[in-house]
Amino acid sequence: MARMATTRRVAISTAAAWLFGFLIFFPILWMVLASFKTELEAFAIPPSFLFFHWTTENYATVQERSDYFHHAMNSVIIAGGSTLIALLIAIPAAWSMAFSPTKRTKDILLWMLSTKMMPPVGVLVPIYLIYKSFGLLDSRIGLVFILCLGNLPIVIWMLFTYFKEIPRDILEAARMDGATIGRELVYVLTPMAIPGLASTLLLNLILAWNEAFWTLNLSTSNAAPLTTFIASYSSPEGLFWAKLSAASTLAIAPILVLGWFSQKQLVRGLTFGAVK
Amino acid sequence: MGQITLQGVQKSFGPVHIIKGADLDIADGSFVVFVGPSGCGKTTLLRLIAGLEDVSGGKILIDGKNVVDTPPAKRGLSMVFQSYALYPHMSVRGNIGFGLKMAGLPKEEINRKVEAAAATLNLTPYLDRKPRELSGGQRQRVAIGRAIVREPKAFLFDEPLSNLDAALRVQMRIEVTRLQKQLGTTAIYVTHDQVEAMTMADKIVVLNGGKIEQYGSPLELYERPANLFVAGFIGSPKMNFVTGELAKQQGAATIGVRPEHLKIERDGAGGWQGTIAVAEHLGSDTFLYVDAGSLGMLTARYIGELSLHAGDRVSLVPDPARIHRFDDGGKALRS
Numbered sequence: 001m002a003r004m005a006t007t008r009r010v011a012i013s014t015a016a017a018w019l020f021g022f023l024i025f026f027p028i029l030w031m032v033l034a035s036f037k038t039e040l041e042a043f044a045i046p047p048s049f050l051f052f053h054w055t056t057e058n059y060a061t062v063q064e065r066s067d068y069f070h071h072a073m074n075s076v077i078i079a080g081g082s083t084l085i086a087l088l089i090a091i092p093a094a095w096s097m098a099f100s101p102t103k104r105t106k107d108i109l110l111w112m113l114s115t116k117m118m119p120p121v122g123v124l125v126p127i128y129l130i131y132k133s134f135g136l137l138d139s140r141i142g143l144v145f146i147l148c149l150g151n152l153p154i155v156i157w158m159l160f161t162y163f164k165e166i167p168r169d170i171l172e173a174a175r176m177d178g179a180t181i182g183r184e185l186v187y188v189l190t191p192m193a194i195p196g197l198a199s200t201l202l203l204n205l206i207l208a209w210n211e212a213f214w215t216l217n218l219s220t221s222n223a224a225p226l227t228t229f230i231a232s233y234s235s236p237e238g239l240f241w242a243k244l245s246a247a248s249t250l251a252i253a254p255i256l257v258l259g260w261f262s263q264k265q266l267v268r269g270l271t272f273g274a275v276k
Numbered sequence: 277m278g279q280i281t282l283q284g285v286q287k288s289f290g291p292v293h294i295i296k297g298a299d300l301d302i303a304d305g306s307f308v309v310f311v312g313p314s315g316c317g318k319t320t321l322l323r324l325i326a327g328l329e330d331v332s333g334g335k336i337l338i339d340g341k342n343v344v345d346t347p348p349a350k351r352g353l354s355m356v357f358q359s360y361a362l363y364p365h366m367s368v369r370g371n372i373g374f375g376l377k378m379a380g381l382p383k384e385e386i387n388r389k390v391e392a393a394a395a396t397l398n399l400t401p402y403l404d405r406k407p408r409e410l411s412g413g414q415r416q417r418v419a420i421g422r423a424i425v426r427e428p429k430a431f432l433f434d435e436p437l438s439n440l441d442a443a444l445r446v447q448m449r450i451e452v453t454r455l456q457k458q459l460g461t462t463a464i465y466v467t468h469d470q471v472e473a474m475t476m477a478d479k480i481v482v483l484n485g486g487k488i489e490q491y492g493s494p495l496e497l498y499e500r501p502a503n504l505f506v507a508g509f510i511g512s513p514k515m516n517f518v519t520g521e522l523a524k525q526q527g528a529a530t531i532g533v534r535p536e537h538l539k540i541e542r543d544g545a546g547g548w549q550g551t552i553a554v555a556e557h558l559g560s561d562t563f564l565y566v567d568a569g570s571l572g573m574l575t576a577r578y579i580g581e582l583s584l585h586a587g588d589r590v591s592l593v594p595d596p597a598r599i600h601r602f603d604d605g606g607k608a609l610r611s
């Protein structure tokens with residue numbers, strides 16, 4: 001009896017989880033479906049779910065009208081560049097705060113986080129003017145710079161928490177084993193920090209890839225990433241649902257694929273079992 | 277060689293003095309155990325010797341050379357941590373061989389030494405496993421293997437057996453002692469288990485509140501404790517202390533008698549009279565907790581079985597040759 005009850009409970013929870021997952025996923029699915037419809041079908045009422053005339057013409061139009069690859073390249077450069085620079089700055093920062101904290105470490109961390117509490121629009125005008133006078137408007141460097149700064153607090157926080165979890169004993173054991181700081185870093189700390197580094201990197205890539213406020217406001221064409229590319233289908237031309245969906249699908253596809261393939265490596269923890 | 281000398285070693289964390297001037301001479305090849313109550317500074321003293329913590333004052337000499345400014349990597353000591361601190365991403369082979377790799381030894385030699393160490397510790401079947409795939413005892417062995425393979429000047433152990441269950445602890449205790457004797461390497465071993473201390477040590481350092489109370493062989497500490505603290509700390513069950521008139525008669529502020537040095541008489545008129553509050557029968561031993569009125573609670577130990585029970589009246593007769601006398605500062609008086 002008890003066994004049957006548990007089986008049923010498991011079945012119900014599984015069904016609920018799937019349903020919930022599906023609900024969350026549905027808008028994305030709908031967008032992808034809409035991208036294969038004609039404009040008319042895209043906003044037909046009642047909507048057709050699967051039985052419509054499948055077409056790829058939206059994708060062709062989108063690529064023809066605005067150069068997808070140009071924008072995608074910008075996205076790669078801006079997201080990748082800002083992430084790499086943020087990591088380069090954040091690794092030593094988080095390192096020193098995790099392994100030789102001072103009385104002020106907690107305050108510094110909180111101060112960093114507090115910078116994320118202000119809405120970015122609050123500094124839009126000054127930043128815009130600064131960018132204008134330095135000729136950084138609509139430049140990739142400018143966007144890399146602003147996104148890097150924007151995400152830096154989060155990157156440092158994440159790395160700090162990961163580093164903090166690495167048991168001190170293990171680093172001390174390496175020191176006792178005769179490892180210099182450099183070798184301790186290469187042979188012990190880095191391999192143990194890789195899962196944390198990887199998930200920080202991925203999260204930051206996603207955040208930077210999807211960042212729309214600064215990219216929309218500070219770029220027009222030259223440096224415009226995929227966010228601008230999507231936006232160009234929504235505002236000026238009104239409701240071209242199918243094309244907008246096609247553009248959005250194209251824009252999120254790379255990051256979705258990346259996330260899908262890296263999920264296993266990210267979830268796996270390495271430190272389990274080393275310290276009792 | 278591995279002769280370690282501490283001269284006036286001090287350590288404070290901020291304003292708090294943790295180690296208040298430690299002087300110690302550890303002979304090459306000896307097994308020295310640090311014991312003391314929790315928080316007395318055992319780990320801190322060990323870490324100072326290892327170099328993981330900087331001294332606030334004093335000197336640490338290894339083979340006559342002051343090492344206070346030498347980083348841990350260069351002191352030639354190896355340490356076994358309470359948490360084992362194995363490298364989680366390396367196999368057992370990699371863990372044991374890491375120190376040799378850092379020393380720049382050629383691969384074949386590393387392999388040879390690692391395999392020899394693994395054989396001594398019965399780890400050969402596990403060489404290619406990761407630490408997470410080992411049991412607690414096996415992990416502990418890997419940590420010990422990592423320490424011995426480098427042929428250090430001395431081993432430092434910080435409560436290495438405290439995470440193991442009782443049976444395994446006894447077994448590892450014997451193994452560690454045997455291994456140390458066989459290698460002839462100096463060892464410093466921190467524990468708060470006094471059975472470990474008494475059984476493993478050539479010499480014991482009793483620490484209390486950051487000070488060395490006494491340094492001597494286990495039997496010296498048992499037979500001639502330097503003060504009340506050592507007398508109470510070494511020995512189980514604890515020594516009985518009696519103050520007042522009885523002590524004064526002996527010319528002391530406090531006298532102490534170990535439970536095993538109290539003769540138990542059922543209906544004797546002499547000695548210290550009392551009523552048994554609790555009697556513990558272990559078969560091999562009988563422990564009596566006796567309410568002796570103005571003398572307080574006394575503990576007596578009888579080797580073997582003694583059929584006495586709670587409520588029985590007994591008289592406890594101290595062995596006059598085994599009475600310890602202490603002055604009012606707690607220092608032992610010797611006649």
Ligand SMILES: Nc1ncnc2c1ncn2[C@@H]1O[C@H](COP(=O)(O)OP(=O)(O)OP(=O)(O)O)[C@@H](O)[C@H]1O
Binds near residue numbers: 318
């Ligand atoms: N990094 C530190 N900063 C401040 N105080 C410390 C630090 N490390 C240890 N202490 C203090 O020093 C004292 C001695 O600590 P230590 O770890 O040496 O004790 P211990 O004898 O090893 O105790 P236990 O048997 O519980 O392991 C403690 O009161 C502890 O609070």
Ligand SMILES: [Mg+2]
Binds near residue numbers: 318319320
């Ligand atoms: Mg300790």
